[in-house]
Amino acid sequence: MCASYGLDPRFTDVELLAEADADILEGLRSWAQANDGETLRPTGRNLRNLNPLIVPADDGPAALETAWWGFLVGGQPSKFPSINTRSERLQDQPGKMRGRAIVPTTGWFEMRKPERVWHEFRVDEGALFGMAAVTQRGRTPDGEWVTCYSIVMAPAPDHLVEIHDRMPVLIPPAMSADWLTGAPSRELIDEALIASADVAGRVSAAPRADER
16 A cells, blocks of 8 residues: 655656656646655545646646545545555456546655565656556535545565565556546556556665655
């Protein structure tokens, strides 16, 4: 399960969008600087953070907005687990991919058990990359309508599985447009899993130096 990730404003290479929009990248860097290095966590009853999300745009390939991590049902956070969605579920029910987004990050965090040591997973050194997400609209307890997202998870590859057996589905730039705007289908999630496996080979994990 991915329950936290980071967005370092010092990101170097961009592995996010096929057409890296300067306004989106500047918006991400500005948001990360204002966030002051805090870990990005699910939104909930007490923690009302909204996190940056890449979504389809009406007038271009992509847009940046802030979104609620986890689904809202009836104006409240869902009672069922919703911050992550299994890729296997989407393969069986591709209709659940009607809304999709890309979560920008410079690394996600998982605890290695039984040592209970937090590890950070990164692509290359400090690269900005994208995790697959499914989305739906939801109403907050304050009555505001927002985009809600859930990160898509798949089995981890051999070189990471000893730390954690699942990892986010990673969307490389060449597939960003298809993931955001393609028709929901079994073929789309299958293609995303193949593309993610290629990127996963570049993922490394190391004990986390700090916890914020």
